[in-house]
Amino acid sequence: MSQQIGVVDYGAAGNVFSISRALEYAGAKVKVVKRPRDISGVDKLVMPGVGSFIDGMRELNASGMSDVIREYAGAGHPLLGICLGMQVLSNVGFEYGETEGLKLIRGEVRAMECKGVVPHMGFSPVSVVTDSPILKGVSPTDLFYFMHSFEVQNYTDIIALSDYAGHQFVSGVQRENIFGLQFHPEKSRQAGIRIFENFLAL
Amino acid sequence: MRIIAKLDVKPPQVVKPVHFEGLRKVGSPNELAIKYYEQGADEIFYIDIVSSLYRREILHQYIEDTAKSILVPFAVGGGVQSVDDFSKLFHHGADKVTINTAAHKDPSIIDAAAKIFGGQSVVVNIEAKSQQDGRWECYTDCGRIPSGRDVVQWAKEAEARGAGEILLQSVDTDGRQRGFDIALIKAVVDAVNIPVVAASGAGTLESILEVAQMARPSGIALASVLHYGKTTIGDVKRFLIEQGVEVAV
Numbered sequence: 304m305s306q307q308i309g310v311v312d313y314g315a316a317g318n319v320f321s322i323s324r325a326l327e328y329a330g331a332k333v334k335v336v337k338r339p340r341d342i343s344g345v346d347k348l349v350m351p352g353v354g355s356f357i358d359g360m361r362e363l364n365a366s367g368m369s370d371v372i373r374e375y376a377g378a379g380h381p382l383l384g385i386c387l388g389m390q391v392l393s394n395v396g397f398e399y400g401e402t403e404g405l406k407l408i409r410g411e412v413r414a415m416e417c418k419g420v421v422p423h424m425g426f427s428p429v430s431v432v433t434d435s436p437i438l439k440g441v442s443p444t445d446l447f448y449f450m451h452s453f454e455v456q457n458y459t460d461i462i463a464l465s466d467y468a469g470h471q472f473v474s475g476v477q478r479e480n481i482f483g484l485q486f487h488p489e490k491s492r493q494a495g496i497r498i499f500e501n502f503l504a505l
Numbered sequence: 506m507r508i509i510a511k512l513d514v515k516p517p518q519v520v521k522p523v524h525f526e527g528l529r530k531v532g533s534p535n536e537l538a539i540k541y542y543e544q545g546a547d548e549i550f551y552i553d554i555v556s557s558l559y560r561r562e563i564l565h566q567y568i569e570d571t572a573k574s575i576l577v578p579f580a581v582g583g584g585v586q587s588v589d590d591f592s593k594l595f596h597h598g599a600d601k602v603t604i605n606t607a608a609h610k611d612p613s614i615i616d617a618a619a620k621i622f623g624g625q626s627v628v629v630n631i632e633a634k635s636q637q638d639g640r641w642e643c644y645t646d647c648g649r650i651p652s653g654r655d656v657v658q659w660a661k662e663a664e665a666r667g668a669g670e671i672l673l674q675s676v677d678t679d680g681r682q683r684g685f686d687i688a689l690i691k692a693v694v695d696a697v698n699i700p701v702v703a704a705s706g707a708g709t710l711e712s713i714l715e716v717a718q719m720a721r722p723s724g725i726a727l728a729s730v731l732h733y734g735k736t737t738i739g740d741v742k743r744f745l746i747e748q749g750v751e752v753a754v
Binding site: 318319320321324325328353354355357358387398399420421422424425426446448450451452487489490491492493495496 | 507547569572573576577578579595596597598599600601619620621622623624625626669670697698699700701723724753
């Protein structure tokens with residue numbers, strides 16, 4: 304039987320549609336999780352990634368989903384954050400002022416500072432620096448779509464790094480059952496589908 | 506350099522205007538999106554070119570149908586009036602939303618959208634027309650109505666307000682397949698520090714190379730040249746790589 308994957312709906316922002324289609328493509332059954340009670344029956348949880356840190360956290364706090372996500376991850380269930388979904392796993396973000404994050408991954412979210420134009424938008428490779436089941440099978444020639452102005456800055460839990468305009472940044476993190484990816488697997492052709500297949504295989 | 510396929514949609518068809526007028530039907534958005542996705546497009550832009558003019562909302566069913574067929578970013582625009590319109594489009598499968606006419610009426614919509622959805626999802630669509638004094642003016646309602654705003658100043662304002670990208674189209678060169686307005690694109694690329702997608706004018710492979718090298722935009726949008734089968738995304742990318750331009754394959 305296919306697994307039921309919860310996809311967190313933040314409210315105004317969030318690309319639930321794209322993530323859901325890509326997860327279904329990878330073989331999952333998707334359940335949109337908007338309110339705390341929606342979490343029941345969810346085998347694994349994905350937090351998508353469109354929006355700003357401050358508004359994303361405001362929505363998660365207002366709906367009561369922040370506590371639910373922390374409890375869910377605390378109980379050992381797999382959690383995958385994508386782009387903003389990865390960023391809000393951190394302790395704190397600095398997009399439109401200082402905002403507390405979910406504190407599931409040690410790190411802070413700060414504006415990218417580099418020579419290139421920002422947002423960083425386009426396909427780039429990721430280099431795997433720590434073996435992680437979520438990145439199984441990723442090769443140096445695989446390209447993933449990035450679309451972000453902010454980055455997670457941390458020194459622990461790093462599984463992948465990427466480069467943009469001569470600037471190296473964290474493109475993947477993992478802390479036990481909690482995974483975060485700065486790029487969008489749902490927008491990265493077959494290479495991205497493989498990431499979702501890896502998530503389903505956990 | 507991203508190579509982007511741009512669909513100008515007059516539901517239920519993709520059309521290709523010349524100078525933003527004189528529409529020819531070229532296929533359904535869904536079919537063409539899949540075709541260009543399979544050719545290797547880095548992104549698909551879908552612009553409903555009549556919703557602003559007809560003062561009606563963009564047709565969400567077409568967006569969903571197209572969005573679910575492609576696994577690359579999908580930017581959607583046309584007739585977007587409010588933050589609520591942005592939200593609806595994201596929920597129907599858009600990854601970015603483009604805005605033009607409504608932002609000229611009330612530029613603060615850019616700030617509001619960037620704050621809620623993140624700047625990376627907010628694309629300001631500029632329809633530029635050259636003026637006698639060598640500058641360019643922004644047009645709205647699909648190249649029909651002059652806004653009075655200078656293109657370079659407006660691009661800077663869009664960036665300051667939090668837009669994450671500029672789609673730069675030229676009313677003068679659009680649909681003619683006779684080359685891009687290089688001076689326009691260079692002026693905007695040099696004025697801002699956010700990605701600029703250059704559109705309007707791709708004809709030959711050389712014309713695409715020319716804009717890539719001379720103006721250095723972050724992306725190049727192709728429409729007529731693909732719709733009429735003059736070339737494919739794959740051929741464009743191969744040619745650019747041979748010429749030393751970095752593209753994703």
